Amino acid sequence: MNCKGITLAAFLLVGGIVNSHAQDIDSKNVPAAVKMAFSKAYPKAKDIDWEKKGITYKVDFDLGKTDHSAIYAATGKNISSEKDIPNNQLPAAIAKSIKAKYPKGRIDDVDWISTGGKITYKVDIEGTPDVNVWYSADGKFIKELAD
Missing domain, CATH: 3.10.450 (Nuclear Transport Factor 2; Chain: A,)
Known part of the structure; x- marks a missing residue:
């Protein structure tokens, strides 16, 4: 398996493990660095819901009529972003x-x-x-x- 395949497989495995331990949380319990990175990246986000997934934070939100989500490390680093198309x-x-x-x-x-x-x-x-x-x-x- 090449390096890209190993990286993708590791991400999908970690994502599956993280997803199995998700917990809804109030935005006041989201680290300031995460909220700041999110607001900077998506200043017009609406209908915002947060989850703690293992050591990461997942946010589901809407931009216009489109569903989005993003996963952040506690430091505010964006790990992944997703949107319906x-x-x-x-x-x-x-x-x-x-x-x-x-x-x-x-x-x-x-x-x-x-x-x-x-x-x-x-x-x-x-x-x-x-x-x-x-x-x-x-x-x-x-x-x-x-x-």
Whole structure:
């Protein structure tokens, strides 16, 4: 496995572990450095909800009519950012791959994810069975999980 694959696998593993221990928290319990970094990055955010996930802080919020989330270290460093995007903004190479791999499936939801400057796409596919698939920005298949 190459270095990029190992890094991605480690991130997904840590993300899964962190996600399994999430706890909603009040914004007053979020470190000042995290709140400052978030407000600077997303000054127009609305409907803000915080969670403590292990040693990180996840914030779900809206910008306009679009759902977003971001994960921060306690120092205020952004670890990852995610947003819903319209299905028609999915790169053509990914849409083509999905159509070939899941001919009876229907794209239900698309998330654009930025982690350490690397862009990935998570696509929820309804079909037989329902699955979530991840692709790199250049259209390479990463993984599939049952939904």
